[in-house]
Amino acid sequence: MRITFTLNGEARTLETDGDQPLLWVLRDELDLKGTKFGCGRAACGACTVHVDGDAVRSCSFPARYLEGRVVTTLEGLGTPEAPHPVQQAWIEEIVPQCGYCQPGFIMATAALLAKNASPTDDDIDRNIVNVCRCGTYVRMRRAIHRAAELTRAAAPAPDPATSAPDEAAEAAHPDAPEADR
Amino acid sequence: MSGDKKKFSRRAFILRGLAGGTGVMLGLGYLGRNALRREMYALMDTVEPSYLGDASDPTxxxxxxxxxxxxxxxxxxxxxxxxxxxxxxxxxxxxxxxVGRIEVVHAETATGVVDGLSTGGSLSVAGLWMPLRELAATLRATLVAEADEAARAINSGAGTTEPRTIADGVVSYGTLLSLSYGELAARLDAKGTWELAETPPLKEVADYRFIGQPVPRIDLEAKVxxxxxxxxxxxxxxxLHGSIVRPExxxxxxxxxxxxAAEGMPGVVQIVQDHDFVGVVAETRMQAEAAKRAITAEWRTERDWETEDIEAMIRVGEGTPMIIQREGDANGALEGGDVVRAEFTSPIGAHAQLEPNGALADARDGGATVTMSTQxxxxxxxxxxxxxxxxxxxxxxxxxxxxxGFGRRLHTPNAIQAAVLSRAVGKPVKCFFTRKExxxxxxxxxxTHHVMQARLGSDGRIxxxxxxLSSGDVAYGSAIFPAAMNQMLGADVGAFRGGMIQYRSIPNHEAVSWRVELPFATSWWRSLGLLANTFAIESFMDELAEKADQDPVAFRLAHVPDAPAGARQERVIAAAAESxxxxxxxxxxxxxxxxxxxDGGTPAAAVVDLSMEDGQPKVHDVFLAMDPGLAVNPDQVRAQCEGSVCMGISASLHERMxxxxxxxxxxxxxxYRMALLRHAPRRVEVELIDGTGRPGPVGEPPLGPVGAALANAIYRLTGERRRALPLA
Amino acid sequence: MRAQPQCTTRGSSGARPPATRRGQNPPVASRRPDPTTVRRRVGTTALLLLAAAASSAAQESPADPHGAGHHGAPEGAEAPRELTPAERAEAEAAFHTMMEALTSPRCVNCHPNDGVPKQTDAARAHLFGVAGSDDLHGYDALRCNACHQASNDGWSGVPGAPGWSLAPASMAWEGLDRRAIARSMMDPAKNGGRSADDILHHLTEHELVLWAWEPGGDGEGRPRTPPPVPLETYRAAVRTWIAAGAPIPEARAADAPGSDAPDSPAEPSGDAP
Known part of the structure; x- marks a missing residue:
C-alpha cells in the first residue's frame, strides 16, 4: 500500500506491505539502522521510535498505521554537532557498553523528558522498561537525570506541577496531526 | 622546515598494502603445542595473559x-x-x-591479524599489553629511523645537530626539519619495502599520558x-534475506x-535444503519469515525432556569426577560427626544478549565473505x-x-548457514535468528549442583x-577448546572456574568437578562457572562464620593465606568491607x-545492601573492590564492574531457563526475567586496587561475588538461607 | 474487555480529568455507527428501568463501593418491573451466559482491581511492571500504544484494538463475583455515568470489547482463548438481560470469585522482570 508520513522532519511517501512492521520499513527500506531489532515482540524496547511524540516500539507497529503520522528515529533526534540533551547526557556519562540497546533507551528517555522534564527515580523506573544486558543501568539513571537538567536549562519550562505532561508533548511536536487513536 | 615539508605530497599511505600478503600465509601454523599449552593454562585458575597470534609485524x-x-x-x-x-x-x-588520532577497527581475517583463539576470558587488554605496545613502539622506531635518515640528508648532507623531538605524530629537529608520520610512511612506501627497526624498550608506566586515564570510549559517538x-x-x-527452520x-x-506452501509465497526466491537444515531465501526479512512459518517440518526426538530430568542428572555423584584441587586430607578430616554440610544449585542461564545471532554472507566466485558479530x-x-x-x-x-557477547558468539554455526544460503542463490544473503530461536x-x-562440607576446629577455624560441583559442559564440545585439550586436562576448565577453594590456609581442602553431558548445548557464559561456584562457596563461608560465631569478614580474612600469597585477596576484602x-x-x-x-588472578569482593519489598529483594547499594592490576582505562574498568553487578543481580535473583x-x-x-532499570542498584561504588602494575582480567571477575553477597544479605535480613539460584 | 476511559473518568467524581491528548478516543457514541432500531428500542426501555435501579442501589449502599452489601437483597430492588417467572428464568439464564463471557480473562484482565493489567489465561500481572496510570493509557514514555496498536499484530503477537487502555478503578471486576460485577457495571456512579443504553452498546458493539472474540495469537502464533460463549450468543444474552431490566439473580455457590475469575497469578508478579 501507498503510505505518506513524516519521517525525521521530512515528508515521505512509500509503497510497502501494510503488515510490515515499521521497524523493518525503517531499517531495510529506508536504511535507517539506528533503530534496532532485539526481540520483534515489543519486549525489549531496542526498536523504540517516536510516533506523534509518543515512544512506540516499532516492531509491533504495522506500516499501515503510518499514514499521516509523524515519526522520529534516533537519526532524527540529534547529531554529533547538535546532540539532543539525552544524547549529550549519554556522552557525558559514558553510558554505552555494547551499545545495541542504547538507541531504544535514548528514544524512550527523550519521550519521557518531553512530557516530564523533572522525572523522579520512580518516574524513571515506571517509564523506562527497556532491557540492557550489559547492565549500564547505573549510568543510565545518572544520564537521565543529567538529560533532564540539560532539558530544563535549554527551555525553562513552566512548573511541571502545573503543566500537563500532554501539553509538553504537543509543544515538542507542533506538527503532530490528529492521531487516530 | 616548511620548505622541506612541501617535498612530500599528500596521498593515502596504505602500509598494509605493501606488506599485505604475509599475514594471510600465517594461517594456522602458529598454533603450536607450547602456545596451546600456554593458552590452556591461561584459561585455568591462574591466568597467564597471552595473545595467540602473530604480533611481530606492525605493518x-x-x-x-x-x-x-x-x-x-x-x-x-x-x-x-x-x-x-x-x-x-x-x-x-x-x-x-x-589518543584521538587512533582509530581502532576490527581486523578482517584476510588482514592476517587473526587471534588464534577468541575474544573472551577477560584477556583482551591483558593479553595484548606487551605485544601491542611493542608493535606500536616498533612502528614508532621505524618511522623515527626514517626521519633520522632525512635529517642526516639536510644541509647538503651535513645533517643537523638539533635535538630530535616527537610530538603528536610529528618528528622534529629543532626548526630545521619536521616530518609527520604520514610523510615518513610515504618515504618508506617509496622505498618499496619497510625495514623494521629493532623493538625499543617500552616506556615506564609512569611516563604514559593515556594509559591509566579515564579516556572516553572511542565508540561513544557511533553508539549514541x-x-x-x-x-x-x-x-x-x-x-537477499534468509531464514532457517529450527526445531523447538x-x-x-x-x-x-x-x-x-512456502514456495509460491511473495518474495520467495528459493527454498534451500542442505544437510540437516531447511532455509528460505526471500527478498525481505519478513517475506522470509512468513515463508518459514508456512513450512511444515517433521522432527524426530528421542524423548521430551523436563527440567526435573535435567536436575536429576546434575547431581554430585553422577557423571565423571575429577579432583581439581587437593591439599592435605580433606576426606579424612571430614569423616565422623560434626561436619557442616550444605547443598546449592544454580539453573540454566541464557545469554540473552540484545543483538540476535546471524550473518551476512557472500559466498560467490569461489570464496566467501561473512560479515557478522563473532568472538x-x-x-x-x-x-x-x-x-x-x-x-x-x-x-x-x-x-x-x-x-x-558474553560468550554467546563463541559458537557461530549461523555463519555457515548464511554462507550455504548465499552459495545456493548466488547472491549475498543476510540471515538472522528470531528472538525465540x-x-x-x-x-x-x-x-550446577554443589555439595559443600567442612569441619570447624575448636579454635573456630576451618x-x-x-x-x-556438578555441572554441564562449558569447555567440552567447544570449538575453541579442542577435545584433545579437554582430555589432557581431564576436567572442564570452564565449569570449575571459581570452584577451587581460595582459602588456602585451610589445612585440608579439596575440590572435585563432576562432569555431566546434557542433551542440549551448554557453554561459555560470562565468568563461566564463577558465579555459581562462588555462590556455593561464599554462601557456605557465611554459614560457617555464623557457626563459629565470628564476623563474616574477619572469618574470611582469617582463612586467606598470609602475604604475599593472600595479600591482594586480603586487600580487596578489607577495602570492600570498609567502603x-x-x-x-x-x-x-x-x-x-x-x-x-x-578469577583469573583478579580478586574481587562485594558488599550488597538490600531490603525486602513485597517479598522481593530490593538492592540499594553495592560496594565492589577489585584488584585487576593496572587499569588501562579506569572508567571502563568501573563500567565493567557496574555491568557485572547488574548482570549478576539479574542472573542471581531472577533468571532461569x-x-x-x-x-x-x-x-x-x-x-525470561531480566533485571530492568528499576532492579538495578541506585549506587554502585567501585574501588580499584593495582596490586601488580600490569593489566589483568577485568570483564568477568567482578561477577563472581554478586550472587553469594545477595544470598548472604537476604539471610541476614530474613533469617532464611536460600541455597538455590535464582534467589527471588 | 476494556472500557472507554473518557466516558468513565468524566463521570467519576474525584477522578482525574480526561486526557487532553490529541485525537484520543472520542466518546463512544460519537464514533459509532447509528445504533440499530432494536438497540434503540431496548435501550430506551432499559434506560427507564435502570434509572430506578440505580437510585435504589445508591440509596442502599452508599458506603459499599463493591456492592457487596447487596447479597441477600431482594432482586426486586434492582428490577423494578415484576417479571413473570418465565421472564425471570430467561433473564437469569441470559445473565449467566453473559457472565460466562464477561468473567473470562479476555475481559477481566483489563478490569483489574490494582491498576495492573493482567495477561494470559492465568491472569498474571502485565510484564515489565506495566500499570494503567492516572489516565489509564499508561505512563509518559510507556503509553499503552507504545506496543498496542489499533489491531492485533501478527508478527509481534501484541494484541491491539482501537482505544486500547485500562478500565478505571471504579470498574474493577477482578476478584468480584458475577453479581457484584453486574451491580458495578450498571451503577452510574461506577460505570462512568453510562445509561443502560450505553452499557448495552458498550457490551455488544464496542470495538475494544469485541476484540475479546478476535483476540489474535501470541508471539509464537498460539491463539488466545476467546470468551467461552460465541459472540452472537453473548450479544443476544446481553440484550435479553438488559431488556428485562438487568435483574441480578440470587447468588449461587458457583458464582463466587475464583470460580469465574482467575486470581493468583501463575507466573511471578509484574514487578519482577
Whole structure:
C-alpha cells in the first residue's frame, strides 16, 4: 500500500506491505539502522521510535498505521554537532557498553523528558522498561537525570506541577496531526 | 622546515598494502603445542595473559591514513567491554600521538591479524599489553629511523645537530626539519619495502599520558547517534534475506519438510535444503519469515525432556569426577560427626544478549565473505571454509561490533548457514535468528549442583573444606577448546572456574568437578562457572562464620593465606568491607551481605545492601573492590564492574531457563526475567586496587561475588538461607 | 474487555480529568455507527428501568463501593418491573451466559482491581511492571500504544484494538463475583455515568470489547482463548438481560470469585522482570 508520513522532519511517501512492521520499513527500506531489532515482540524496547511524540516500539507497529503520522528515529533526534540533551547526557556519562540497546533507551528517555522534564527515580523506573544486558543501568539513571537538567536549562519550562505532561508533548511536536487513536 | 615539508605530497599511505600478503600465509601454523599449552593454562585458575597470534609485524596491525590518523586493526572484537579504547590508549602512548588520532577497527581475517583463539576470558587488554605496545613502539622506531635518515640528508648532507623531538605524530629537529608520520610512511612506501627497526624498550608506566586515564570510549559517538556498526546492520548490494527452520525441541533432527506452501509465497526466491537444515531465501526479512512459518517440518526426538530430568542428572555423584584441587586430607578430616554440610544449585542461564545471532554472507566466485558479530573470527572462518569446501584463506570474516557477547558468539554455526544460503542463490544473503530461536538455540550457562562440607576446629577455624560441583559442559564440545585439550586436562576448565577453594590456609581442602553431558548445548557464559561456584562457596563461608560465631569478614580474612600469597585477596576484602561500612546485622529494614572471589588472578569482593519489598529483594547499594592490576582505562574498568553487578543481580535473583515438554523456555524477555532499570542498584561504588602494575582480567571477575553477597544479605535480613539460584 | 476511559473518568467524581491528548478516543457514541432500531428500542426501555435501579442501589449502599452489601437483597430492588417467572428464568439464564463471557480473562484482565493489567489465561500481572496510570493509557514514555496498536499484530503477537487502555478503578471486576460485577457495571456512579443504553452498546458493539472474540495469537502464533460463549450468543444474552431490566439473580455457590475469575497469578508478579 501507498503510505505518506513524516519521517525525521521530512515528508515521505512509500509503497510497502501494510503488515510490515515499521521497524523493518525503517531499517531495510529506508536504511535507517539506528533503530534496532532485539526481540520483534515489543519486549525489549531496542526498536523504540517516536510516533506523534509518543515512544512506540516499532516492531509491533504495522506500516499501515503510518499514514499521516509523524515519526522520529534516533537519526532524527540529534547529531554529533547538535546532540539532543539525552544524547549529550549519554556522552557525558559514558553510558554505552555494547551499545545495541542504547538507541531504544535514548528514544524512550527523550519521550519521557518531553512530557516530564523533572522525572523522579520512580518516574524513571515506571517509564523506562527497556532491557540492557550489559547492565549500564547505573549510568543510565545518572544520564537521565543529567538529560533532564540539560532539558530544563535549554527551555525553562513552566512548573511541571502545573503543566500537563500532554501539553509538553504537543509543544515538542507542533506538527503532530490528529492521531487516530 | 616548511620548505622541506612541501617535498612530500599528500596521498593515502596504505602500509598494509605493501606488506599485505604475509599475514594471510600465517594461517594456522602458529598454533603450536607450547602456545596451546600456554593458552590452556591461561584459561585455568591462574591466568597467564597471552595473545595467540602473530604480533611481530606492525605493518599488519597499523595503517597511517591520509589525514594523519593511525588505524589499528584489532584482532580482538569490541563487544562493549571497552577493549578498543584501551588498545587505542596503549598504541597512542607508545606511538607518541594523541589518543584521538587512533582509530581502532576490527581486523578482517584476510588482514592476517587473526587471534588464534577468541575474544573472551577477560584477556583482551591483558593479553595484548606487551605485544601491542611493542608493535606500536616498533612502528614508532621505524618511522623515527626514517626521519633520522632525512635529517642526516639536510644541509647538503651535513645533517643537523638539533635535538630530535616527537610530538603528536610529528618528528622534529629543532626548526630545521619536521616530518609527520604520514610523510615518513610515504618515504618508506617509496622505498618499496619497510625495514623494521629493532623493538625499543617500552616506556615506564609512569611516563604514559593515556594509559591509566579515564579516556572516553572511542565508540561513544557511533553508539549514541546510531551508526550502523553491528552485524545486524550489515548490508550489501543485491542482498537477499534468509531464514532457517529450527526445531523447538531439544535434540530434534529433521526428518522431512513440506515446503510446498512456502514456495509460491511473495518474495520467495528459493527454498534451500542442505544437510540437516531447511532455509528460505526471500527478498525481505519478513517475506522470509512468513515463508518459514508456512513450512511444515517433521522432527524426530528421542524423548521430551523436563527440567526435573535435567536436575536429576546434575547431581554430585553422577557423571565423571575429577579432583581439581587437593591439599592435605580433606576426606579424612571430614569423616565422623560434626561436619557442616550444605547443598546449592544454580539453573540454566541464557545469554540473552540484545543483538540476535546471524550473518551476512557472500559466498560467490569461489570464496566467501561473512560479515557478522563473532568472538571467534578464526574459528568462524575455518568452519565456513570446511563446510563450503574452501581453503581457509578463501574465506574472509569481517567482524563487526557485537551487540553483546558474553560468550554467546563463541559458537557461530549461523555463519555457515548464511554462507550455504548465499552459495545456493548466488547472491549475498543476510540471515538472522528470531528472538525465540535465540533463546531456544542458545549455548546456555549449564545448571550446577554443589555439595559443600567442612569441619570447624575448636579454635573456630576451618580444619577441612570440600567442594563437590556438578555441572554441564562449558569447555567440552567447544570449538575453541579442542577435545584433545579437554582430555589432557581431564576436567572442564570452564565449569570449575571459581570452584577451587581460595582459602588456602585451610589445612585440608579439596575440590572435585563432576562432569555431566546434557542433551542440549551448554557453554561459555560470562565468568563461566564463577558465579555459581562462588555462590556455593561464599554462601557456605557465611554459614560457617555464623557457626563459629565470628564476623563474616574477619572469618574470611582469617582463612586467606598470609602475604604475599593472600595479600591482594586480603586487600580487596578489607577495602570492600570498609567502603561499605559493612555490618553484620540488619538495621532499619536493610541488611548487608558480603562475598569475595578470585578469577583469573583478579580478586574481587562485594558488599550488597538490600531490603525486602513485597517479598522481593530490593538492592540499594553495592560496594565492589577489585584488584585487576593496572587499569588501562579506569572508567571502563568501573563500567565493567557496574555491568557485572547488574548482570549478576539479574542472573542471581531472577533468571532461569526451564525445560518443558522437550523445549527450552521461556523464549522472550519478560518471562525470561531480566533485571530492568528499576532492579538495578541506585549506587554502585567501585574501588580499584593495582596490586601488580600490569593489566589483568577485568570483564568477568567482578561477577563472581554478586550472587553469594545477595544470598548472604537476604539471610541476614530474613533469617532464611536460600541455597538455590535464582534467589527471588 | 476494556472500557472507554473518557466516558468513565468524566463521570467519576474525584477522578482525574480526561486526557487532553490529541485525537484520543472520542466518546463512544460519537464514533459509532447509528445504533440499530432494536438497540434503540431496548435501550430506551432499559434506560427507564435502570434509572430506578440505580437510585435504589445508591440509596442502599452508599458506603459499599463493591456492592457487596447487596447479597441477600431482594432482586426486586434492582428490577423494578415484576417479571413473570418465565421472564425471570430467561433473564437469569441470559445473565449467566453473559457472565460466562464477561468473567473470562479476555475481559477481566483489563478490569483489574490494582491498576495492573493482567495477561494470559492465568491472569498474571502485565510484564515489565506495566500499570494503567492516572489516565489509564499508561505512563509518559510507556503509553499503552507504545506496543498496542489499533489491531492485533501478527508478527509481534501484541494484541491491539482501537482505544486500547485500562478500565478505571471504579470498574474493577477482578476478584468480584458475577453479581457484584453486574451491580458495578450498571451503577452510574461506577460505570462512568453510562445509561443502560450505553452499557448495552458498550457490551455488544464496542470495538475494544469485541476484540475479546478476535483476540489474535501470541508471539509464537498460539491463539488466545476467546470468551467461552460465541459472540452472537453473548450479544443476544446481553440484550435479553438488559431488556428485562438487568435483574441480578440470587447468588449461587458457583458464582463466587475464583470460580469465574482467575486470581493468583501463575507466573511471578509484574514487578519482577
Amino acid at each position: 599488519l596491525w597499523f595503517e597511517i591514513t591520509e589525514d594523519e590518523r593511525i588505524r589499528l586493526f584489532s584482532p580482538k572484537v569490541e563487544m562493549g567491554q571497552g577493549t578498543f579504547t584501551s588498545l587505542a590508549q596503549m598504541a597512542a602512548d607508545e606511538l607518541e600521538v594523541d 547517534f546510531g551508526a550502523p556498526i553491528f552485524g545486524m546492520d550489515a548490508s550489501a548490494e543485491g542482498m 525441541r531439544i535434540g530434534a533432527t529433521l526428518v522431512s519438510a513440506d515446503t510446498s 571467534v573470527p578464526r574459528v568462524t572462518r575455518d568452519e565456513v571454509a570446511e563446510r563450503l569446501g574452501l581453503e581457509p584463506d578463501a574465506v574472509n570474516i569481517v567482524p563487526t561490533y557485537l551487540g553483546g 535465540e533463546f531456544q538455540h542458545d549455548t546456555f550457562r549449564p545448571p 580444619e577441612a573444606m570440600k567442594h563437590d 561499605a561500612g559493612y555490618r553484620n546485622e540488619a538495621r532499619g529494614g536493610r541488611a548487608m551481605g558480603f562475598a569475595c572471589s578470585t 526451564d525445560v518443558r515438554e522437550g523445549s527450552l523456555r521461556p523464549v522472550i524477555y519478560g518471562p
